[in-house]
Amino acid sequence: MKTVALTGGIGSGKSIATQMLSSLGVPIVDLDVIAHTLTAAGGALVPQIATEFGSEFITEEGALNRPLMRALIFTQPDARVKLNAIMHPAIFDEAVKQLAALETSTYVVLAIPLLQESQRYLPYIDHVLVIDCDESLQLARVMERSGLSAHEAQQIIDAQSSRQSRIAMADTIITNNAGLAEFEENIYQFHKNYINTCIVSK
Secondary structure, three states, X not given: OEEEEEEOOOOOOHHHXXXXXXXXXXXXXXXXXXXXXXXXXXXXXXXXXXXXXXXXXXXXXXXXXXXXXXXXXXXXXXXXXXXXXXXXXXXHHHHHHHHHHOOOOOEEEEEXXXXXXXXXXXXXXXXXXXXXXXXXXXXXHHHHHHOOOHHHHXXXXXXXXXXXXXXXXXXXXEEOOOOHHHHHHHHHHHHHHHHHHHHHHO
């Protein structure tokens, strides 16, 4: 089994790429999905987050209060460190477990938003696919999707690794500046070429 790390900045189009590859039959291990599961109502990390940050950061339904936590970690760097110390090991353990369960697949996509900050995953990765777009488009997409102000959206973008550092890690770069049809065609071509490479290298 080969593992393709699919990464890119927020608003670049990672979710569209992941959905399309999934529709083509590629198994997906998505760190965002794992994180949401761990912090949803009844999630495994909710009690620890409540203990560390206080019950006000948990909704009435028993899930992480994401808007409140987002506001905190963008104003208090120490809070981000504490949250990461809770989240990252648990996400990693679950991701590795899911990858192991898919070992008979030709290749698997590991959807990982912050690859540069997640060096522990590198031994599990065979190929890095970066979804890239112009920063102005990235900002506009984040604002439209999340209903955030330009300032809030820019804060999120600035908190991530730079576009240049993502590109430097890439084995393949797919640009998402044009229309959806072109983007999806490029994703399909990547899939076709990569799966053929996997088959030949067996």
